[in-house]
Amino acid sequence: MSSTTIQIISRNKYYNWLVKNLFSSWVNTILTVISLIFVYQVGSFFLNWAIFDADFRYNFQGELIIDRGFCSKNIMPGEYGACWAIIFARWNQFMYGLYPIEEAWRVNLIYALLPLAIIGILFDKIPFRRYFIYFTFIFPFLAYFMLYGGPGLSVVGTNKWGGLLVTLFLGVTGIGLAFPLSILLALGRRSKMPIIKSLCVVFIEFIRGVPLITLLFTANVMLPLFLPDGVNPDNLLRALVAVTLFQSAYMAEAIRGGLQAIPRGQVEAAQSLGLSYWQTTRKIVLPQALKIAIPPIVNTCIGLFKDTSLVLIIGLFDLLGIGRAALADMTWTKLYYEVYVFISLVFFIFCFGMSRYSLYLEKKLKTDNS
Amino acid sequence: MTKIKSLFISLVLTLGVSTAIAGSHGSTHDLVKERGKLMCGSNTGLAGFGAPNDAGVWEGIDVDVCRAVAAAVFGDASKVEYVPTTSKVRFTVLQSGEIDMLSRNTTWTLSRDVDLGLEFVGVNYYDGQGFMVNKSLGVSSAMELDGASVCIQVGTTTEMNLADFFKANGMSYESVPVETNSEADAAYTAGRCDVYTTDASGLYASRAGYPDPSAHVVLPEIVSKEPLGPAVRHGDSEWADIVRWSLNAMIIGEELGITSANVDEMKSSKNPEVLRLLGVDAGYGAMLGLSDDWAYNILSQVGNYSESFEKHIGPNTPINIQRGLNALYKDGGILYAPPFR
Numbered sequence: 001m002s003s004t005t006i007q008i009i010s011r012n013k014y015y016n017w018l019v020k021n022l023f024s025s026w027v028n029t030i031l032t033v034i035s036l037i038f039v040y041q042v043g044s045f046f047l048n049w050a051i052f053d054a055d056f057r058y059n060f061q062g063e064l065i066i067d068r069g070f071c072s073k074n075i076m077p078g079e080y081g082a083c084w085a086i087i088f089a090r091w092n093q094f095m096y097g098l099y100p101i102e103e104a105w106r107v108n109l110i111y112a113l114l115p116l117a118i119i120g121i122l123f124d125k126i127p128f129r130r131y132f133i134y135f136t137f138i139f140p141f142l143a144y145f146m147l148y149g150g151p152g153l154s155v156v157g158t159n160k161w162g163g164l165l166v167t168l169f170l171g172v173t174g175i176g177l178a179f180p181l182s183i184l185l186a187l188g189r190r191s192k193m194p195i196i197k198s199l200c201v202v203f204i205e206f207i208r209g210v211p212l213i214t215l216l217f218t219a220n221v222m223l224p225l226f227l228p229d230g231v232n233p234d235n236l237l238r239a240l241v242a243v244t245l246f247q248s249a250y251m252a253e254a255i256r257g258g259l260q261a262i263p264r265g266q267v268e269a270a271q272s273l274g275l276s277y278w279q280t281t282r283k284i285v286l287p288q289a290l291k292i293a294i295p296p297i298v299n300t301c302i303g304l305f306k307d308t309s310l311v312l313i314i315g316l317f318d319l320l321g322i323g324r325a326a327l328a329d330m331t332w333t334k335l336y337y338e339v340y341v342f343i344s345l346v347f348f349i350f351c352f353g354m355s356r357y358s359l360y361l362e363k364k365l366k367t368d369n370s
Numbered sequence: 371m372t373k374i375k376s377l378f379i380s381l382v383l384t385l386g387v388s389t390a391i392a393g394s395h396g397s398t399h400d401l402v403k404e405r406g407k408l409m410c411g412s413n414t415g416l417a418g419f420g421a422p423n424d425a426g427v428w429e430g431i432d433v434d435v436c437r438a439v440a441a442a443v444f445g446d447a448s449k450v451e452y453v454p455t456t457s458k459v460r461f462t463v464l465q466s467g468e469i470d471m472l473s474r475n476t477t478w479t480l481s482r483d484v485d486l487g488l489e490f491v492g493v494n495y496y497d498g499q500g501f502m503v504n505k506s507l508g509v510s511s512a513m514e515l516d517g518a519s520v521c522i523q524v525g526t527t528t529e530m531n532l533a534d535f536f537k538a539n540g541m542s543y544e545s546v547p548v549e550t551n552s553e554a555d556a557a558y559t560a561g562r563c564d565v566y567t568t569d570a571s572g573l574y575a576s577r578a579g580y581p582d583p584s585a586h587v588v589l590p591e592i593v594s595k596e597p598l599g600p601a602v603r604h605g606d607s608e609w610a611d612i613v614r615w616s617l618n619a620m621i622i623g624e625e626l627g628i629t630s631a632n633v634d635e636m637k638s639s640k641n642p643e644v645l646r647l648l649g650v651d652a653g654y655g656a657m658l659g660l661s662d663d664w665a666y667n668i669l670s671q672v673g674n675y676s677e678s679f680e681k682h683i684g685p686n687t688p689i690n691i692q693r694g695l696n697a698l699y700k701d702g703g704i705l706y707a708p709p710f711r
Contacts, residue, residue: 329423
């Protein structure tokens, strides 16, 4: 076959696909055209607003934008689009909150090491994986030391933390701590020991029965009142406790779904071979159950990552909270769209990443047994 | 669900507040000195009143009260840690002792003062519900608003005040209910209502953000009393005195014409009250358990009330609020501090 034939065939392939999927009937053709017009309109409007007509650091007169009065759109209303200068001016706050800027390298270091810390548990076919896993276990202590401070480093109280740092801290730590807890809860709920079983059921149902806001509020407001005077657990820590408990209850139910899908016969077979409960669980039940539970687990993780923004109700400056604080500053007020679009983009990047990873994992493990 | 939730929340609050009152003792002043910094409950961000700027430094007239107290206690206005609080957690955060004082545009009401176990030490901004309209309507008084459509946040005291005001004056209105303040703002700018009503300071702050602020006018009628001031925990009068007189020192400073710029010259003034305030005549600081130059530190580092007002919310700022009720009693307002003697 010559190369032209291949080209024709492949062109035909696309052509056939188009005809089959988009222009198969009059109705479909009209719908396709309308959709294309709609996509074009919305897309071009957004791109013009966000990129082509937008200010980044300088306005159309070439001046550095230092407050909203310098934004082109405020000088010539209707002519110009977004004014991203607020994001540049507040970049440090979006990334680190009110963390002292001369110490921000510590946060940057942790941001840079975070991928190395999780790569070992996300992928199994990487070289030196064992060392990456070791690092995963060292990382929380390293991160605590670097972020909070200790011998040799100045202490930065968590009330100074904010922005992406708080969002990632709550998201990653919350998910990380909730995972083992949720496995225990899920196993406990299916346990034959009545006390353990009822404790797990009560815990899961209670946590799932109240909204996260209520939990955050309870952790924030009630905890210090029941503790002796002067013992004030850290604000961020309180939020983390609430987030972890919340996430573990939801994840436990996802994992229980996986556990229930394992045929009873497998457990019986394992027992007849003389395996103990923990051996059966660890080697037979859990690997399969977790595989089945991947989509719902990732679902709850994505949900939790976004839910962390609720902490602004207790006065923590997460990514959303710091954005709202930026809008409250007279220098930048009313640049709502810019701030919210930017925050959405950051959340999207992380959530989309998680979702793609779950797809990759599903494909790799062929969960559907087909 | 909502009912159960609110029941739960009120239960939490009641429980929380009663345990806190039972459990709080020990002098706040000593605690603050020991800690080396003042924990001050601030807003999570309200233009002109309290918000972090681009460099992460807190600014605003509420923030200046915190700074004044730090200047009085430590002689250094920067020794403040700000704890951002939302309207939902502000009182419990104060009760639990996480913060030493709350300076966060909080209205002084009987139930808060008495039932919640707080102590309001004064008023640093007299607010009240006002109305904003587009200039093109040609309205100059709220009495001319008969039949207007009004953007109103549902379930707030603002809503009740609005109904009362129109009823009392025999007028009717059409309400355009919205959920949040920013939503009301958006609805008003989109022309979905003729009138936008909320606290006057909020109206000014919203107006400052419009493309053409001069096209909107805040009507002179103020239909409710919203005295905003700093609060401390009930039951520690020494600490309440320190916060109260830190605020008063700023007001008296304005009365006596002492500014951050001339405070050093004023030390050689002939006016005995100035000399008492600036600690040249010794003895007044000791009564509060402070050094004699405590008020000098406030005025030199934070400035007097007028300086703070002009810097953050006055006519030369984008918020553009006239002094109005917040002018000194001598200048036609109701701002008044007891004598310094």
